[in-house]
Amino acid sequence: MKAKEPVVELRDVSKAFGPVQALTDVSLRLIPGQVNCLAGENGAGKSTLIRVLTGALRRDSGSYEIDGRSVTSPTPASVRAAGVQAVYQELSLLPHLSVAENLFMGRLPASTGVIARGRLRARAREALDEVGLTDLSPDAIVERLPAATRQLVEIAKVLTADSVKVVVFDEPTTALTEAESARLLEYILRLRERGIAMLYVTHRLEEMFEIGDWVTVLRDGSLSEAGPISDYDEDRLITAMVGREISSLYPETHRHAGTPALRVRGLRRFQDSPSIDLQVGTGEILGIGGLLGSGRSELLLSIFGADPIVAGELEVGGKPVKPSGPRTMMNAGVGLLTEDRKVLGLLPELSIRENVTIASLRSGSRHGLLPPREQAEEADRLLDSLRLRAGSYDQPVSTLSGGNQQKVLLARWLLTKPKVLIFDEPTKGIDVGAKGELYTVIGDLAAKGLGIIVVSSYLPELLGLADRILVLRDGRVAGELPGTATEEDVLRLASGGGRAAEPVLQEEIPAPREGGPASSRPAPGEGGPASSKGAGTAVPPTPDDPGEVSRDA
Amino acid sequence: MPKLIWREPIATTTITSRQPTGEELGPDAVPRAREPEPEPKAEAPRRVVTLGDIAGRESGGLVVLLVAVGILTLASDEFLTGNNLANLARQVAIFGIIAVGQLLVILTAGIDLSVGSVLGLSGASTAQFLVAGMPIWPAFLLGVAIGTVLGIVNGLLVTRALLPPFIATLGMLGIARGIVLVTTDAQTVQGLPAGFQDIANGTILGIPNLLIIAIVVTGVMWFVLSRTVFGRYIYAVGSNPESARLAGVPVRMVTISVYAISGLLAGLGGVLLASRLGAGIPTAGTGFELNAIAACVIGGASLFGAKGSAIGAATGALIMGVLNNGGNLLAINAFYLQIAIGVLILVAVGFDQLNTRRSAAAG
Numbered sequence: 001m002k003a004k005e006p007v008v009e010l011r012d013v014s015k016a017f018g019p020v021q022a023l024t025d026v027s028l029r030l031i032p033g034q035v036n037c038l039a040g041e042n043g044a045g046k047s048t049l050i051r052v053l054t055g056a057l058r059r060d061s062g063s064y065e066i067d068g069r070s071v072t073s074p075t076p077a078s079v080r081a082a083g084v085q086a087v088y089q090e091l092s093l094l095p096h097l098s099v100a101e102n103l104f105m106g107r108l109p110a111s112t113g114v115i116a117r118g119r120l121r122a123r124a125r126e127a128l129d130e131v132g133l134t135d136l137s138p139d140a141i142v143e144r145l146p147a148a149t150r151q152l153v154e155i156a157k158v159l160t161a162d163s164v165k166v167v168v169f170d171e172p173t174t175a176l177t178e179a180e181s182a183r184l185l186e187y188i189l190r191l192r193e194r195g196i197a198m199l200y201v202t203h204r205l206e207e208m209f210e211i212g213d214w215v216t217v218l219r220d221g222s223l224s225e226a227g228p229i230s231d232y233d234e235d236r237l238i239t240a241m242v243g244r245e246i247s248s249l250y251p252e253t254h255r256h257a258g259t260p261a262l263r264v265r266g267l268r269r270f271q272d273s274p275s276i277d278l279q280v281g282t283g284e285i286l287g288i289g290g291l292l293g294s295g296r297s298e299l300l301l302s303i304f305g306a307d308p309i310v311a312g313e314l315e316v317g318g319k320p321v322k323p324s325g326p327r328t329m330m331n332a333g334v335g336l337l338t339e340d341r342k343v344l345g346l347l348p349e350l351s352i353r354e355n356v357t358i359a360s361l362r363s364g365s366r367h368g369l370l371p372p373r374e375q376a377e378e379a380d381r382l383l384d385s386l387r388l389r390a391g392s393y394d395q396p397v398s399t400l401s402g403g404n405q406q407k408v409l410l411a412r413w414l415l416t417k418p419k420v421l422i423f424d425e426p427t428k429g430i431d432v433g434a435k436g437e438l439y440t441v442i443g444d445l446a447a448k449g450l451g452i453i454v455v456s457s458y459l460p461e462l463l464g465l466a467d468r469i470l471v472l473r474d475g476r477v478a479g480e481l482p483g484t485a486t487e488e489d490v491l492r493l494a495s496g497g498g499r500a501a502e503p504v505l506q507e508e509i510p511a512p513r514e515g516g517p518a519s520s521r522p523a524p525g526e527g528g529p530a531s532s533k534g535a536g537t538a539v540p541p542t543p544d545d546p547g548e549v550s551r552d553a
Numbered sequence: 554m555p556k557l558i559w560r561e562p563i564a565t566t567t568i569t570s571r572q573p574t575g576e577e578l579g580p581d582a583v584p585r586a587r588e589p590e591p592e593p594k595a596e597a598p599r600r601v602v603t604l605g606d607i608a609g610r611e612s613g614g615l616v617v618l619l620v621a622v623g624i625l626t627l628a629s630d631e632f633l634t635g636n637n638l639a640n641l642a643r644q645v646a647i648f649g650i651i652a653v654g655q656l657l658v659i660l661t662a663g664i665d666l667s668v669g670s671v672l673g674l675s676g677a678s679t680a681q682f683l684v685a686g687m688p689i690w691p692a693f694l695l696g697v698a699i700g701t702v703l704g705i706v707n708g709l710l711v712t713r714a715l716l717p718p719f720i721a722t723l724g725m726l727g728i729a730r731g732i733v734l735v736t737t738d739a740q741t742v743q744g745l746p747a748g749f750q751d752i753a754n755g756t757i758l759g760i761p762n763l764l765i766i767a768i769v770v771t772g773v774m775w776f777v778l779s780r781t782v783f784g785r786y787i788y789a790v791g792s793n794p795e796s797a798r799l800a801g802v803p804v805r806m807v808t809i810s811v812y813a814i815s816g817l818l819a820g821l822g823g824v825l826l827a828s829r830l831g832a833g834i835p836t837a838g839t840g841f842e843l844n845a846i847a848a849c850v851i852g853g854a855s856l857f858g859a860k861g862s863a864i865g866a867a868t869g870a871l872i873m874g875v876l877n878n879g880g881n882l883l884a885i886n887a888f889y890l891q892i893a894i895g896v897l898i899l900v901a902v903g904f905d906q907l908n909t910r911r912s913a914a915a916g
Contacts, residue, residue: 306799327801336799344799347792349859358789359800361782368781412800 013062083165250464257281261451267312287466335413403434654818662858675823680833704816708809742833791858
């Protein structure tokens with residue numbers, strides 16, 4: 001098998017986004033009848049590599065050959081025509097159309113503009129049977145299908161292409177249950193027999209060992225290792241993925257926790273969800289780790305009162321608080337910097353200063369009037385101390401870069417004089433320079449006696465910042481580690497000691513997560529999110545994605 | 554007269570005085586006391602002050618208004634007479650009051666299509682109460698209260714039943730108009746007491762009462778929007794309701810309130826219209842909702858929320874009034890005026906889009 005010529009070959013490919021080097025001299029060979037597994041931490045460059053491969057991104061340098069012919073300026077369409085197909089994690093199906101229409105969108109069988117319904121249905125039937133969806137009607141509306149079925153429809157769609165030489169799977173099993181994953185993997189093995197080359201990206205290490213022939217490990221945008229999967233075991237693979245010193249970007253962690261700043265006891269988000277206890281002391285940084293969908297963000301939103309809970313007691317600074325809404329928790333001295341700044345944080349049309357003061361207006365106000373000038377001056381001082389780079393604090397906040405927007409949100413919460421500050425993925429989408437600054441500020445705040453909770457998927461960050469790490473799995477606390485733990489320790493605890501944890505029904509793509517809280521928002525015309533909420537309640541919040549922690553560049 | 558430049562860029566100095574360069578990041582650096590690596594994208598471009606910054610988003614409207622007034626002054630001897638201006642004020646006032654209410658809803662990224670019908674219902678109801686012998690002020694206040702209640706219903710439909718504002722208020726448009734036609738049997742309610750008619754037709758020191766009321770309403774709304782916490786919350790809700798909620802803004806309360814205020818002002822407008830006409834007309838206010846929305850848009854409001862001001866909405870109403878008034882004076886076919894106002898809306902929004910895109914490209 002290995003003697004075969006590669007159908008796709010990338011050599012020394014590099015790609016930079018502005019100052020950030022996403023890929024450096026990465027080579028990749030895809031050989032017919034082989035499954036090449038792409039492994040790497042978040043931000044290692046896996047997504048970038050895939051996007052270069054599928055023509056979504058133009059490489060800066062290096063060569064790209066399909067069937068020995070050099071591809072000079074690939075576009076998604078030309079790459080697809082050449083036989084390189086991709087199944088994405090974010091589904092590309094049109095939710096309101098039928099399965100059959102989705103399968104053949106863009107090339108619907110038609111005579112003189114009228115859709116040939118019979119032919120469409122027959123061809124769709126064929127395609128669905130091929131992926132094992134024998135009882136799915138081609139007329140079903142995609143929106144009403146469970147996530148797993150949609151994923152399989154997506155795969156069926158890819159396979160209806162005229163030329164299928166290479167299929168790229170970008171975390172296809174994240175949204176699937178165990179049984180569904182098994183079916184998909186079986187199916188991939190069948191494709192392998194058909195002589196199709198595959199690139200398989202997953203966070204589940206055991207899947208790689210199950211179906212992989214070859215493994216390519218990326219680290220920090222460069223090729224870490226590559227070789228036949230038989231040369232690897234789980235430990236060696238993790239070392240190849242992680243294998244680096246924790247950088248000294250992070251502040252000192254020789255702090256000791258004082259009295260409990262926040263204590264959570266028996267918190268349950270749903271009737272039968274696991275109950276969670278946690279505590280963070282004054283002057284302490286508590287890290288919360290876990291895989292995508294292990295319930296970290298949801299836990300934070302519940303603690304902050306933004307998502308309803310069914311049971312649980314909260315104490316802030318020793319005083320019991322009922323988390324009935326963000327406002328109550330804010331008044332009690334808790335602040336939350338959300339993961340998704342755009343959707344759950346910024347007020348884009350408002351100025352920087354208005355964004356900072358919005359949470360403190362009431363406390364500073366008398367008779368409902370806007371607070372006096374002093375508050376704005378205090379906001380300015382805070383922004384100055386955070387080294388916000390802006391022409392004027394009156395300009396709209398949407399004109400700032402990611403790191404500076406995060407500083408604005410941080411200033412918003414600092415202005416409320418919190419006792420506890422919660423950071424959800426504080427450095428997501430922030431460049432390295434601003435990251436270091438944020439770490440310093442977080443360390444400073446802890447030193448000043450605030451209780452800090454940091455959720456991060458980026459393990460070096462989590463280990464570098466936290467004094468103590470709580471690892472979540474399937475919505476429950478899997479264990480607690482000291483700040484001196486290693487990335488391997490966290491990974492193991494998060495993924496249940498190497499064994500795949502319980503199946504997933506909740507989609508891992510960010511959208512539903514934002515949809516969850518959104519369903520309770522009063523903004524009208526957005527009926528959609530309710531469905532994702534429903535899915536969440538039907539099943540205990542156990543979405544999981546063992547093997548890795550995900551945040552790709 | 555204010556500067557007659559419209560978003561003419563004038564370069565000024567940058568406001569920041571922080572040093573642009575700094576040392577490398579390192580573990581030994583003193584927290585917060587160090588300057589991070591320069592971040593090219595975050596460097597702010599040179600600050601440009603425009604009329605828009607000074608007068609707000611209504612600056613374009615102000616320019617149009619001044620130009621229109623200037624042209625009419627030159628073209629018609631009658632335009633700048635006290636009589637005509639008083640007449641203009643009476644025509645525009647009610648319309649401006651509704652536009653200001655509409656503006657609040659638009660600022661939250663909503664829309665209130667029911668204002669015209671609510672206006673008709675409030676006016677006709679007050680007229681009926683008066684004819685039935687109710688004293689003037691209770692009838693007046695009851696008419697305004699009807700508008701407010703309908704506004705609250707709109708707000709509840711939007712925040713509790715989660716209906717899109719367009720649908721909720723479209724339903725209310727039909728319901729309110731239907732109620733007024735049923736209760737009046739589509740007949741004009743006549744025979745209103747003279748004391749009631751004086752409210753809208755009287756003057757104080759030669760200034761029409763209606764104008765005073767409209768100025769007070771606009772002034773109060775300007776104050777609320779720019780100087781109160783509630784006003785800031787309105788912009789926050791319009792900008793991003795979920796972010797606002799997580800920042801402790803009582804989003805539901807704010808949303809219900811803006812619909813209530815819009816209903817209240819529509820009710821007030823209806824009662825004043827009945828007073829001005831001396832009759833309760835069941836079909837009064839038909840189509841006013843679209844004019845109110847047009848006034849807001851001409852005055853710089855964005856239908857996506859969070860952009861606009863009370864002065865802008867009032868200016869927009871005034872522009873439409875001045876165009877109508879001038880058209881009458883110059884004996885221009887009223888149909889052409891409709892075309893002119895349609896073009897004006899497109900130009901106003903087109904300019905705004907252009908500006909947004911240009912500033913997005915710049916920064």
